Amino acid sequence: MSDGTWLSSASMNLISILIVLTIAGSVIQGILRGASGSAKHLVFMLVEAVIALVSIVIAWQGVQWLSPHVQAWLKAQNLQVPSAEISSLKQAYYTVVTSLRDFPLLRFGVLFILGYFLVKQLLNVVVDAGLGRWLHVRQANPYHRKSFTSSVTGGLIGSVAGLARALMLIAILFIYVTLFPHSLVTPYIESSQMYQKGANEVISPFTGEFITEKAPVFTRAVEQEFSNILQRKYEVLDAKIPGNIADAAKEITANAQTDEDKAKLLYSWVGSRIQYDWNKVDLYENQRIWKEQTPEDTFNTKKGVCIDYSRLYAQMARAVGLDVKVVTGLGYDGQGGYGPHAWNEVYLAESQKWVPLDSTWVSSGGNWFNPPNFDRTHIQDA
Template sequence: MADTVHSLTTLNFITIAILLTLIGSVIQGMFRGASGSARYLLLMLVEGVMAIISIYLTWKGVQLLSPLIQNWLKLQNLQIPTREIGIWKQMYYTIVTSIRDFPLLRFGVLFLIGYILIKQILYRLADPLLQRALAGRWGRSSSRKTVWSTAAGGLIGSIAGITRALILIAVLFIFVTLFPTQPLTKYIEASPLYQKGAKEVIAPFTGDFIADKVPVFTRAVEQEFSNILQRKYEVLDARISPDIAVAAKEVTASGQTDEEKAKLLYKWIGSRVQYDFEKVKLYEEKRIWKEQTPEDTFLTKKGVCIDYSRLYAVMARSINLDVKVVTGLGYDGQGSYGPHAWNEVYLKEKQRWVPLDSTWVASGGNWFNPPNFDQTHIKEA
């Protein structure tokens, strides 16, 4: 008992937040009194039921609608223009083609729209019944509260507080499951109130669902986000200038396979383009980012990692290679990692994607699909 009291009084902001949620709800209930608290509890329960019904109906509806939307968008035969387009059209093609091609994004967009619409419809249908239920004793407020009314209001408020506290603990439980090695995770788990709620209520209620399914879903979302970022660069760099196309053809003229052509481009860009330290300095000191197109990089022969990668992607596509721009973290050679960009190219003869980093050619070594590439390059996902 003494250990429990000591742990509760130890300064832990997670414990404090949970306690304040409970205490605040009790005090709120006492001020409202029995009638006001009962009214509020009823509204909260209705809100919860409406949310659950809306989620279920939206989930089922989107499962039916998502493939139909995908097929309709495919029938539109939307192609990213190869001419120069403005920023609004760039956003349009990025969003629409991503919704067409990426199932989680499409599901998420449809779910959000469907949930809002269905919940509003349910509220409109249920509102007359709810108003009738509240029009009686609960609907009449009184400025005079008895001791019993205040006590009953506090009791009802405690029920609302427990519900709110469990919701807070559930959110923290998901965070702890997704990020078990984060310093904040250890801090959360140090809270005795969190441990009690998570172990005795949340974990038994969810079973293995959160522990098994949520991390897998999160990784899928991260991968899809990476694909959307890749699509953004595809839209931005869809236009290939004649000069770049001619140069790519000349550089890869001696290549017979996809791998040989991809490696020739990798060496050419890595040895021709110089790293633009002034661009990095301008951003680090003044937070000014000098945006440039692959054509700018090709003409000036200067750029940073993202410019190398975008130029490589455009030149590779001009000779019909499938290529991606990948963003993430790169090893700086001094024991830490920093923001970086590189490429992945698809080799048809090997039927797989391989990584390459043309930015690091000048530093020496082989950065075209070397062993342990992932030890020095960490994808953003």
């Protein structure tokens, strides 16, 4: 039952139960706190919510102004990944800093998170200097026996707090369902009547079509940027091109006239000279041992798996002046399914476009250098 059908087999919807427990827990807390304690707690929740919203607005506006200046400053540093061998710590440093410089969504997200927490802390200090003294007053035992009237009033106030918490939970689930409509969990969430009532009658009318229209666009942008960050990791990891690989690449492309000629010659060489290492696959699948290897290891042993083919191709392509990417994702297995895979994209200056190629599949026959419908057999990572 790995396809998620176990969820639908449950006699009661766990999402509905969670929502009910959220409200019920707040009501019980309200009864135990009494009228005064519940009122203070409710005000505290509202103040926290207002602080969070104000922090989001200020951070959002501030980062929109700050992000271009941070990018300009990072570009002014003229940071270049060294072509010499560097430590893992330096690899991480160059990956992070150059990614912040070149990828706007990542830079905006990091600055926004930092700005949000900074503004929120400052606002909390201001509130604690005034209203906070009243809010944080605690009795020796806040749950000591209360009068019946106080408990009932506290329960009513607690129900308001519970509804607010439940709506927050539904809002989080609503965003998840919108961002991941094909998730295995999404149908189960949507099957909850309590979720549907809150999402359709409160969340959706409040947000209008903003989330449903903007979220998929934002998700695709995040997926693309995440792919770029993975690509940057391999650029930094393989920045140093060994002399033997560079010499071989230049010799292979000596008679090439165009970027496309170079790219095709290297594609054919890597695809025909490197043998697929099934022992490496078996070692990982049976013992969960991953044999990491560099492009130079692949070049010397003439063995590797798809990621090794792709990293070697990338180094050879860069050695002759080509702009190239290592792309990870899923590849068609020929049996109706897909499995983890890696390939390349190379930029052709003559046509001014990126084209895909898969040197790993050369031995399987067919043309895998920018063939029609390449994306039907290759699904890029999100």
